[in-house]
Amino acid sequence: MRIAMVSAHASPLAEPGSPEAGGRNVHVAALSAALVRAGHQVTVYTRRDDPHTRTEVVTREGYIVVHVPAGPAAPLSRDQILPHLGEFGTFLRKHWSLHPADLVHAHYWSSALAAELAARSHRLPVVVSFHGLGTIRRRHQGLADTSPRSRIRFERLIALRAAHVLASCSDEAAELVRMGVPRFRTSVVPGGVDTAQFSGTGGKASRGAKHRLFGAGRLLRRKGFDVGIRALSDLPDTELVIAGSAVGDDLDDDGEGRRLRRVAVEHGVHERFRILGPVSHAAMARLYRSADVVLCTPWFEPFGLVPLEAMACRTPVVATAVGGMRDTVVDGVTGRLVETTDPAEVARAVRPLLEDPTLRDTWGAAADDRARSGYNWDRVAAATLHAYHRAAPDRAADAVAVAR
Known part of the structure; x- marks a missing residue:
């Protein structure tokens, strides 16, 4: 299967632990690598934030990262990217005309906005991972929530239009139902952990107390x-x-x-x-x-x-x-x-x-x-692929047949 991952803000190439990278960067990188190991072609589309970065990078794990020109080639916050999503989506639409995909997987609501607009002209199914919902954020943070006020409305529209939604946990799945998303169009697929890098064997950092x-x-x-x-x-x-x-x-x-x-x-x-x-x-x-x-x-x-x-x-x-x-x-x-x-x-x-x-x-x-x-990444990738098949059974079956 040819999978187009859209992650406008969270680049899989960002160094985990740096101020620019968080759990979503790790998730996109590790999931893409696991899907490649499972025999699929993965291209990740992320916004160019450095003028010296190559347009396309083939990673060691085998997936491709395409740096999309949308807005200034400089770091921007998640919310600062919003005015440039139209440019981002136009690039995706043109790129998919030359490099067809079987399915689009968008990460975060702003990525999904650009992805759904671009995918519509190619009749591509869009799977969405929100990585957190605005309704939950607003409920807990109130006026301290800095997200755009339009976020909740857009998330509801995105979720209702998506071929399938991947919830990161049971709480998020329940919230999606409250938003009006049919339960059969939602799958709970958690994040994973690199069990080779994180294990109980190896050295320990020194400490200053008992x-x-x-x-x-x-x-x-x-x-x-x-x-x-x-x-x-x-x-x-x-x-x-x-x-x-x-x-x-x-x-x-x-x-x-x-x-x-x-x-x-x-x-x-x-x-x-x-x-x-x-x-x-x-x-x-x-x-x-x-x-x-x-x-x-x-x-x-x-x-x-x-x-x-x-x-x-x-x-x-x-x-x-x-x-x-x-x-x-x-x-x-x-x-x-x-x-x-x-x-x-x-x-x-x-x-x-x-x-x-x-x-x-x-x-x-x-x-x-x-x-x-x-929670190993190969298991998470298998659950993700199962959701892809539910979102687009015909395209998934054709991709498997071609692979054989």
Whole structure:
């Protein structure tokens, strides 16, 4: 099958761990590589943000990345790309006339806007992964949500027009139903984890206290890193280390980083709290393995790559019971789910794992097994292909016949 991946903002070539790259970049890159391993042709279309980048790049994994000229050849935020989506879509339409595809898979709502307009003239089925919905974001962030006000309306239109929608978790699937999307046109296909890169074997980063809690992610208020800082007050001989960096408008002054450090000072735990800044993807496994517990306490989270990476490194997770973490973390088996961001409750969930190494090892082994058996990228690619077949059974059957 010839698959056109459209990811206008999240380039699969971006270095994971850098300020420009997040979970969506990792998802697009890893899924594309897994689909190539399964015998399919994959071309990823992403916006050119560097004038020196080649138009087409053939990756080591075998998929092609096409850099689409749309707007200035410079980094833009997700929302700054919106005025250039027409130009992006025009390029796709012309490119698909010369390089036909069997199916389009769009990642994020803005990518889907451009993809659906371009695909219509070629009668191509469009599969959409939203990687988080505006309705959920607005519900949890209220006026702090910086997304365009048109986002929710566009997402509903996109979802209703798409041949199929891939929800990243059960919560997202339920939200799509509330938006009016028929359940039979939705499949729950989670993100995955690179089980070769993230494992329980290998070195560990050094630590500065008897026990370590570890967190990772972009320094955004909704990530709830301050919950872990406040919980430290009830967890003696324990440090909290966070790998992450400021993003977007916060890059210059690191306002959230400064706020977190102030919280640590106010609670008298500043000597046991560190922000490492951006950490390369290759170095993350050593940090996961160095921790007794990985903390994930956001207000909301569409999927959550950090818990999976931690689980693959045999480290139990304490997480808020939101979004994808309800699916990935099994309470009392691979970690703990807490129903609130109350620091005292988080500390109560963490404490038994710090005090009982046997419990840590038991839950860590179960976490590792769950990550490897249920969330390796080849399995995620197989589930994605199944959804493609549901979206376009005739095209999928023709592609299989040609491949044979």
